[in-house]
Amino acid sequence: MIKSNRRVFLMQVATASGAIALAGAAQAQAMVVETDAQAAALGYKADATKVDKTKFPKYAAGQNCASCTLYQGKAGAAAGVCPIFAGKQVAAKGWCNSYVKKA
Numbered sequence: 001m002i003k004s005n006r007r008v009f010l011m012q013v014a015t016a017s018g019a020i021a022l023a024g025a026a027q028a029q030a031m032v033v034e035t036d037a038q039a040a041a042l043g044y045k046a047d048a049t050k051v052d053k054t055k056f057p058k059y060a061a062g063q064n065c066a067s068c069t070l071y072q073g074k075a076g077a078a079a080g081v082c083p084i085f086a087g088k089q090v091a092a093k094g095w096c097n098s099y100v101k102k103a
Contacts, residue, residue: 032085032094039085039096048095056097066092069100 032039034046043056048064065071065082071090073080079089084098 030088031079032082032088032090036085042084042096042098044085044090044094044096046091046094048093051095058097058099059095063095063099063101064092065090065094065096065099067102068098069102070098 032044032046034040034044036044043051043059045051048059051059053059065080066073066075068082070082070084071080071092072082073089073092077092079091081087082090084096090096
């Protein structure tokens, strides 16, 4: 009987681990919306060319999420995860006031 309980326990752990991994992957796929409170506060724009330069003077032409240190997307991808936005994806061509040029 102990072996049976152990086997059931291991199956439950494996199932729970898989569910957690899938939930994390699904959450990572969510895109940041410009109207989200945090995105608006940081001046996030999905298209960096539309950044209000008077409101965000730190912005310079050519800056975008894909060239930011914080961007975790693959090279050439249209979007990638950004830790500033709780793991949500940002547009590679986007920009926010947390921009830090990759070294």
